[in-house]
Amino acid sequence: MSLSEIIAEIEKRAQGRGIGHLQEIRKGLKGLSRSAGNSIFSPQTTFGEKYAYHYGGRGELQFNVGTDKPGMFRHGVAFSFESSRSLPNPEEALLTSVRRFNEFIDLHSAEYSDMSMWEWDRNDRRDSDRPITSIRPNLVRRGMFVFAGKMQPTDSIDLDLIVDDLDRLLAMYQFVEGRDEFPTLIVDTVDVPFRPGCTIKRRYATASLAERILNIDLRHNELQSLLYEELQHEHGENNVTTEWKAATGKVDVVVRPEEGHLWFYEIKTSLSARACIREGLAQILEYSYWLSGIEPEKLFIVGEPRLDPEANQYLARLRERFSIPIEYRQCVLPELR
Structure with a gap:
């Protein structure tokens, strides 16, 4: 498919979704x-077969x-710090965003733990892929292009995945460009159904030993799976x-010990119980x-x-003085080999 054909399909499938109302949302955010x-x-x-960004996106999170x-083929959101006639000083104009x-x-x-982040330095695509994190000050400079999202093989593009991900990123856009x-x-937590089961996330698979030890997202996913079991x-x-x-978000693991009662479990990967609790x-x-x-x-x-x-x-004091039903649970991964 050509880029214009891909865009036409995105537009078609976005109808009735939040992302399909982007221009109406922009109108409200920008007054x-x-x-x-x-x-x-x-x-x-839209620039040939290279890339496209949303209309009005030159001076905002696009x-x-x-x-x-x-x-x-990539899809997601980006900041472009390339100067143009309409945006002569992008590194200053985009600072608030x-x-x-x-x-x-x-x-x-x-x-957005299933997405990645990387950057281009003018025409040089850096080998900088990493989990989405805060943008470092040294990346906010003339000629940089910082991207967050996903890539797919150009010969097997999942268009529904693109629309789903753009729709998920709409909340980010609304905060970044709003007030x-x-x-x-x-x-919406009204009558949220309790559906048993474990959401499958990226696991260690063929990751290197360094990734298995240092990659927080992978380690968290492995702990979540073990705790669930x-x-x-x-x-x-x-x-x-x-x-x-x-x-205000998603709880890592929830137990229903009996009808009408819930226990929440939040997983942390720090090296001490104190840091996990903090x-x-x-x-x-x-x-x-x-x-x-x-x-x-x-709460756990x-x-x-x-x-x-x-x-x-410390936890005992929180329970006694503030009646917070908080506890700690140790969950240990098998020794890495």
Whole structure:
């Protein structure tokens, strides 16, 4: 398929989806008198068979599709720090958007753990692929192009995947280019059904030893799978689920010990119980007690390290003084070989 044919299919499949209303959304975010048409992309923002970005995206976080590595097609969002007549100083004009992107990712990187990030330095595609993280200051300079999303082989493009991913990235775009004070993902928690099962995520597979030890996302996924198996054995296969939608995000693992009761488990990969508790406590409290949230009966921070006496005493104090039903559970991966 040519790039124009791919774009036509994206537009067609985006109808009725949030991303299909991008120009209407932009109109509200930017205070425009009228929207720039009904389509996501336009001939003016499509450049041969190379790439395209959404109409109006030159000076903002742009939805971008096009060729990337040889034989690969990319889709996702990007910042272009290449100067033009309409954007002579992109590294200054885009600073606020970059800062808001970083804040969004600091809070919601787990929602995009199946995507990657990389950059181009003018016409040089860097071998810099990594999980989506905050954009470092040294990347905000003339000629850089920073991309976040996915790649597919050009001879087997999944168009529905592209539309699904662009739709998922819409929440990021709305915060980055909007004026909201806090980045949130809209989650409807009214009567969320409890569906037992484990969402399959990327695992170690053929990863190198360094990746298996240092890649936080892979290690988290492996711990999530192990914890799911342990809890399923303890509580039954119909009473354990993963990635359960809370008011402000997804809980790693949830147990239903009995009808009407829930236990939340939040996994962290730090090297001490204290660090796991520090990283996970605020997150699990927000999942549990934010407005419109479903309040669980018990909360668990899960980590590989043992619970040392000081950390145990700290949790006991939280339970006693503030009545927070918080506990720690150790979950240890088999020794890596």
